[in-house]
Amino acid sequence: MKGALLILKKEFLELSKDRRTLFFTFVMPLILYPLMFGMIGGLGSNDAAARAAKPSRICLEDPSRVLGAALASDSGHFQIVPRPEGDLRQAILNQKLELFLEVDPAGAEKLARNETLSLRAVYDNSDESSKLALDRLQGQLKQQETRWVQARLKSLGASPELAVPARLETVAAGDMGRFMGKLIGSFLPYLLMIMMYAGAMQHGIYATAGEKERGTLLSLLSTSLPRTQIILGKLLYIFSIGILSALVNLLSMAFSVGRLMASGGASGAQAQDAATGLAALATPHVLGLTFLLMVPLGLFFANFILLGGIQARNTLEASTALTPGIFVVVLLGVFSMAPGIEKMVFLPYVPVLNVSLAIRKLFSQQANAGEYLVALTMTVGLAGVMTWISTRMLNRESALFKV
């Protein structure tokens, strides 16, 4: 193993000499995610806050004055504006107002006769402000409806409580930690897979096909280091870069999401709950078991990259051969994010996907020891077989001296 560690040292030394690559591999994610999430969060929360603070501009046509007073009195939510010139729909699309409400002209008489009042609202379903105006109107109307029904019941000598025959009280059995766990568990395997593969790919190509292309591989092979040690060293390097890359990206992302929530992406109480939930999830036990699954999966990907890199004549060929692998990983990842896949009975026996499932269950506090062990054993076996194939391939002259 000493030879493999020497090769690993050589690869990392080479990497350490390239500041630009180091920056893009390890520093860029630390800057990029906080910047990206900060911008998205900032823009999103500013926009939402601005919308919430402004009353919705509503044009009201209510000749019998059944709703006008109620809406006008809620000046925090509604601003009654005059009917604009020209086409009303176009005025809404041009954001001159958020909503147009037309009330039946005989509304007052109908209400008096205990008949149904008809209303027609025109809004822009592609615009958040317009949708907010509709929500506000529906809220206001619901309150008004209850008042009308209660008044009707009273006039009939019945109890106003008849208007509310049942009142539902909901109690959430799961805590915020469980909710966050399910959420994170659904996309974490996807992120891990993408980051491990994509993060290691270019480094793997540089260390394999790149060495061939630059003509340095022969000097390495002519040393007294056994070839198996050379391939194991390169494998260790690709694997380490994949894991490091995934960890750096995840840490940066977790930090950014945390900051986003703390800075008002969610309401104060929600953010507090989510933070508590996240803290409850990130136990050494869950993180350790997740990492344990990442090791053979990373090794599997590293072997795949190594094989593609060594078989290729040059870096371009290696890159062309390995890039479709990203799409395969994305596909697997997207599948692993799909809701309800945890119910598929065969999934614990499908390689790679069973790792997604196990991580998902770990984070949603539904871990199954049997399924976890199956996933771990299968992935370890798969990584072992791939390592065996890789070492055999490197020993083949047709792969090493392909020109």
Added chain:
Amino acid sequence: MIELTDLYKSFVVKDKKARAKRRIEAVRGISLTVQPGEIYGLLGPNGAGKSTTLRMIAGLMRPDHGRIEICGVDTQTRPEQARALVGYLSTDISVYHRFTPRELLKLFGEFQGVEARVAERRGMHLLDQLGLADFVDVRMEGFSGGQKQKVSIARALLHDPRAVIFDEPTTGLDVLTAKTVLDLLRVMKAEGRSVVVSTHVMPMVEAICDRVGIIFDGVLHGDAPPREILARWGVATLDEVFFKLAAGEGGGA
């Protein structure tokens, strides 16, 4: 000492015209011995089988048939031990350009199992001999072809190998750098190493080689001192031997 006995090596190549795979016999029955303190010149046109033979001696390729021994160590049964006895320089002038010569030699010293202190001393001595003493701590990115070749030579000789295999060591080098390389080969010879050099440069062969072998179509012709080869073929230069072989005249074998 380097001993080659009845070596054969073939490759399968894709023949695009015939749309089929074809087996090419790159080396056919080569046997030769290089004594300690001897420089052996391996000559031949491109594709004759020189590099394949040298790669087999260096333990990079396995022969299909035959035996190679470096100082009595079989390259097939004990490949790592055999490679530890060989200093190999390939035709590609290439180095790990992100390193300085000192860093590269330190690393290769570790690969070859040379003690760090010894590797440092020997590496610096070699770089000094090759005229690179002022560049030991400069990154090799901006090095010329000649400078890179010198570093590669130092790398190949760092572990004090008993057998030295240089594949076209002066190709692409200017006259001064080529002379430095030739001088170093003479030093290797004086130190009692077995040296095999492949080249196209005939004056170099006549200047430094004790014996030469001409490979043509994978078969070794000659295997004698340069003057004897010329006498056998009845020609004045080694170039003429090439022409005769190309014309199918195998009289000197």
